[in-house]
Amino acid sequence: MVQNNIPKDYDHKKETRWQSKWQKDNIYKFIGDGTKPNYIIDTPPPYPTGATHMGHVLNWTYIDIIARFKRMQDYDVLFPQGWDCHGLPTEVKVEETHNIKKGDVPRDEFRKMCVDLTSENIKLMKAQMISLGFSQDWSSEFVTMTPEYMKRTQLSFLKMYHEGLIYRGIHPVNWCPRCETAIAFAEVEYHENETYLNYLEFPAEDGENGALIATTRPELLSACVAVVVHPEDERYKELAGKRLEVPLFGRSVEVITDKEVDPEFGTGVVMICTFGDKTDVLWVNKHNLDVIEAIDEQGIMQEVTGEYCGLNIKECKEKIIDDLKKEGYLKKQENVAQNVGLCWRCKAPIEILVKNQWFVAVKDLIEDVKQTTDEIKWTPPYMETRLLNWTGSMDWDWCISRQRIFATPVPVWYCSECGKVKIASEDMLPVDPTQDKPEGKCECGNGEFIGETDVLDTWMDSSISPLSITGWPDEKYKNYYPTALRPQGHDIIRTWAFYTILRCKALTGKRPFDEIVVNGMVFGEDGYKMSKSRGNVISTDDVLENYGADALRLWASNSVPGSDVPFAWKDVKYGYKFLRKFWNAFRFINMHIEGFQTSKSQKEIIENLNPMDKWILSKLNRVIKDVTESIESYTFANAVNKIQGFIWHDFCDEYIEAVKYRLYGDSPELLISKEAAQYTLQTVISASLKLLAPFTPHFADEIYQYIAKEDIRIHNTLWPEVNKKLISESAEETGRVGVELIGEIRRFKSGSKMSLNTPIKTLNIYTADSALIKEIELLSADIKGTMRIKDLNLMPGKPDIKEKVTEIIPQMAKIGPEFKGNAPEVVKYLQSENKDEVVSKLDSEGEIIINGCKITWDHIEAKKEVVTETGEKVEIIHADNLDLILEIIV
Ligand SMILES: [Zn+2]
Ligand SMILES: [Zn+2]
Numbered sequence: 001m002v003q004n005n006i007p008k009d010y011d012h013k014k015e016t017r018w019q020s021k022w023q024k025d026n027i028y029k030f031i032g033d034g035t036k037p038n039y040i041i042d043t044p045p046p047y048p049t050g051a052t053h054m055g056h057v058l059n060w061t062y063i064d065i066i067a068r069f070k071r072m073q074d075y076d077v078l079f080p081q082g083w084d085c086h087g088l089p090t091e092v093k094v095e096e097t098h099n100i101k102k103g104d105v106p107r108d109e110f111r112k113m114c115v116d117l118t119s120e121n122i123k124l125m126k127a128q129m130i131s132l133g134f135s136q137d138w139s140s141e142f143v144t145m146t147p148e149y150m151k152r153t154q155l156s157f158l159k160m161y162h163e164g165l166i167y168r169g170i171h172p173v174n175w176c177p178r179c180e181t182a183i184a185f186a187e188v189e190y191h192e193n194e195t196y197l198n199y200l201e202f203p204a205e206d207g208e209n210g211a212l213i214a215t216t217r218p219e220l221l222s223a224c225v226a227v228v229v230h231p232e233d234e235r236y237k238e239l240a241g242k243r244l245e246v247p248l249f250g251r252s253v254e255v256i257t258d259k260e261v262d263p264e265f266g267t268g269v270v271m272i273c274t275f276g277d278k279t280d281v282l283w284v285n286k287h288n289l290d291v292i293e294a295i296d297e298q299g300i301m302q303e304v305t306g307e308y309c310g311l312n313i314k315e316c317k318e319k320i321i322d323d324l325k326k327e328g329y330l331k332k333q334e335n336v337a338q339n340v341g342l343c344w345r346c347k348a349p350i351e352i353l354v355k356n357q358w359f360v361a362v363k364d365l366i367e368d369v370k371q372t373t374d375e376i377k378w379t380p381p382y383m384e385t386r387l388l389n390w391t392g393s394m395d396w397d398w399c400i401s402r403q404r405i406f407a408t409p410v411p412v413w414y415c416s417e418c419g420k421v422k423i424a425s426e427d428m429l430p431v432d433p434t435q436d437k438p439e440g441k442c443e444c445g446n447g448e449f450i451g452e453t454d455v456l457d458t459w460m461d462s463s464i465s466p467l468s469i470t471g472w473p474d475e476k477y478k479n480y481y482p483t484a485l486r487p488q489g490h491d492i493i494r495t496w497a498f499y500t501i502l503r504c505k506a507l508t509g510k511r512p513f514d515e516i517v518v519n520g521m522v523f524g525e526d527g528y529k530m531s532k533s534r535g536n537v538i539s540t541d542d543v544l545e546n547y548g549a550d551a552l553r554l555w556a557s558n559s560v561p562g563s564d565v566p567f568a569w570k571d572v573k574y575g576y577k578f579l580r581k582f583w584n585a586f587r588f589i590n591m592h593i594e595g596f597q598t599s600k601s602q603k604e605i606i607e608n609l610n611p612m613d614k615w616i617l618s619k620l621n622r623v624i625k626d627v628t629e630s631i632e633s634y635t636f637a638n639a640v641n642k643i644q645g646f647i648w649h650d651f652c653d654e655y656i657e658a659v660k661y662r663l664y665g666d667s668p669e670l671l672i673s674k675e676a677a678q679y680t681l682q683t684v685i686s687a688s689l690k691l692l693a694p695f696t697p698h699f700a701d702e703i704y705q706y707i708a709k710e711d712i713r714i715h716n717t718l719w720p721e722v723n724k725k726l727i728s729e730s731a732e733e734t735g736r737v738g739v740e741l742i743g744e745i746r747r748f749k750s751g752s753k754m755s756l757n758t759p760i761k762t763l764n765i766y767t768a769d770s771a772l773i774k775e776i777e778l779l780s781a782d783i784k785g786t787m788r789i790k791d792l793n794l795m796p797g798k799p800d801i802k803e804k805v806t807e808i809i810p811q812m813a814k815i816g817p818e819f820k821g822n823a824p825e826v827v828k829y830l831q832s833e834n835k836d837e838v839v840s841k842l843d844s845e846g847e848i849i850i851n852g853c854k855i856t857w858d859h860i861e862a863k864k865e866v867v868t869e870t871g872e873k874v875e876i877i878h879a880d881n882l883d884l885i886l887e888i889i890v
Contacts, residue, residue, distance in 0.1 A: 045083050062519055090117060172353065172396075467481070766797060805836050
């Protein structure tokens with residue numbers, strides 16, 4: 001326990017001191033010796049951009065709440081932190097920073113530049129994560145670009161290769177001409193834009209009727225390999241089987257039929273090009289058509305396109321449309337909405353090219369993935385449907401090779417003679433085939449090999465995170481695998497979630513995690529995605545500086561997994577205010593509970609609790625139950641609202657006010673009541689702090705140091721248990737009556753500009769409700785003590801009172817102009833005469849004549865007060881929420 005010299009205000013700048021202390025004392029260390037049940041979190045490894053953003057704050061606050069909660073529930077929690085390092089953005093950044101192109105320097109030099117940049121960025125982000133109060137065990141940090149991690153990624157490649165689940169083949173792949181690499185389907189984003197639908201005349205080879213074909217991609221005419229119509233389309237019965245001339249290119253293609261053709265689109269006649277889209281790929285495979293490669297890896301037209309060779313796609317499209325017009329092939333153009341596939345990293349339109357690439361045999365694993373997905377508990381459940389829908393739409397294998405540098409190398413070579421694949425052996429890993437040489441010879445007898453320059457998709461790294469954190473391939477990994485929880489964003493369900501389930505199942509035969517919690521995205525205050533161009537980006541540093549990590553965490557906690565969340569300054573400020581309110585309340589309470597000790601047993605104290613104590617303890621235990629259940633079901637908003645409502649309103653506003661009078665009493669007869677109040681205050685403060693600890697870890701520890709009996713962090717204490725015996729409907733009803741009654745009198749005092757300490761002579765409570773009478777009898781001491789009431793009487797019936805006129809105010813604005821010279825006489829009468837008589841005469845007759853002047857209610861204002869039969873002034877209050885009348889005599 002710290003000596004109590006509690007500062008007047010809570011200072012959020014103290015958060016950093018706690019962060020250092022937690023790190024120094026290593027309080028989040030995973031032990032892993034099996035003495036406690038394990039709880040392993042498969043934390044997302046973010047891309048090290050160098051800056052954490054609000055999306056990270058949301059995602060990691062959820063993880064941190066769960067990690068801290070589970071630790072307090074006595075689990076041995078592993079909350080590791082990884083970094084998913086590889087990828088194009090770093091390469092691009094390095095090119096910019098050093099003003100080079102990746103080909104300008106040797107591969108290993110370029111790679112080193114990427115490693116250096118990434119290491120710097122990791123350092124920055126790690127510091128930010130610590131400043132947000134996240135409780136990772138940094139001794140389990142993993143970094144995908146290290147030899148240790150690359151060894152695991154390559155080993156997983158080897159194992160799947162030997163199982164026949166990874167293969168090399170020539171297939172159409174999604175290609176980003178900007179990044180100059182193949183990408184996976186999951187990395188293609190579809191966007192709608194407007195383009196021209198061009199109606200082209202394809203003449204028939206036999207000189208009879210040709211066909212009109214509508215296309216958005218005339219630049220692919222040179223790669224046209226067939227024309228297709230629906231077999232039941234009556235308009236084109238004659239066309240099937242004929243050959244049509246490809247405009248401008250002087251060669252012909254066959255008209256085939258296929259049920260996939262949509263007769264409603266364009267003219268119902270479609271040209272198949274290699275490759276305009278996914279359907280083209282399907283048709284080429286199904287009908288065994290030729291493949292013509294018209295576009296190269298940089299998006300430049302190839303020789304096969306004749307005079308268009310060397311143009312880029314856009315230039316080619318413009319020129320071809322011009323030529324089609326000139327030659328009379330273009331019959332009309334109309335605007336049409338088009339769904340364009342874009343590279344998710346650079347947003348360039350993707351092309352479909354035919355490439356020799358490495359693939360994971362997704363199609364062989366789909367059933368396994370579906371079944372495994374179903375074994376996992378999804379929060380919210382509809383996110384599972386997203387994954388299953390994606391799984392159902394999978395008709396291509398996963399292309400895992402990339403034509404880049406900064407990534408895990410594909411661990412293979414090719415024989416320089418026969419081209420056969422030579423795969424690395426396990427004991428060589430990690431291996432870089434561009435540097436290292438394989439052992440032995442090729443089956444053909446040749447000993448020369450060419451190293452693969454392709455590297456692996458970064459999802460090949462991150463999709464084995466559950467294996468990496470549990471220590472795979474060491475057999476001991478089975479002690480920790482499957483992991484308990486995968487927390488992640490909904491934007492990477494098709495990628496990270498899908499690939500992890502697929503790979504881990506293929507490698508271990510088991511699901512990678514028992515549960516997955518999916519978080520939403522964070523938007524700006526204007527409801528749009530945060531972006532520099534929109535100017536709606538909020539930096540975490542700004543919030544930390546002004547309000548601290550705990551206030552920011554309260555904003556993040558006030559949300560529900562799966563739903564997107566707008567950032568809101570007002571929520572951060574509310575959290576900030578809440579913590580200060582709690583701080584001030586604690587400072588006051590601490591004066592009274594500091595060093596509190598009693599010789600009584602807890603049982604004795606509980607027997608002597610007064611009604612307001614029982615009320616707050618019942619509410620507390622209900623809150624413990626609700627918050628525990630809410631965290632367990634990941635409804636964080638509900639948890640945090642319950643705690644805040646309880647502490648702010650029930651505890652600070654009502655309970656503390658209602659016990660103050662008991663804390664000041666020192667007489668022996670008051671001691672029992674005082675001890676009960678002290679006990680209750682201490683119990684509520686301690687349990688509330690523990691409930692808050694996962695949400696506002698700094699604040700909770702800051703206060704806890706003053707009340708803890710020893711030097712121990714609140715995060716190493718146990719979660720409060722629900723004391724069911726203390727949850728009582730009747731105690732809560734009594735407390736509610738007390739809160740309402742005290743509230744009415746408090747409002748009366750502040751409405752009458754009295755201080756809350758102003759004594760009240762008598763309070764008479766009139767009610768016929770016998771249950772209410774019983775409650776009030778129990779509460780009598782608290783009401784009297786809190787509101788400083790001398791006599792409190794419970795009365796039957798209604799107050800016996802009447803109105804008395806205390807003052808008559810002549811309305812000169814009326815009297816002057818109306819009565820002119822007689823006005824002074826009238827005023828004199830009104831002020832001299834018996835006030836009650838004036839009023840009663842006006843009430844009964846409606847007028848009084850003085851010197852011929854007719855005085856009515858228009859000419860006066862009467863001030864009245866309520867008095868008892870004996871003439872004592874009283875206030876009458878009809879309570880809002882209780883069936884009673886209060887009569888107050890000050
Ligand atoms: Zn790209
Ligand atoms: Zn060979």
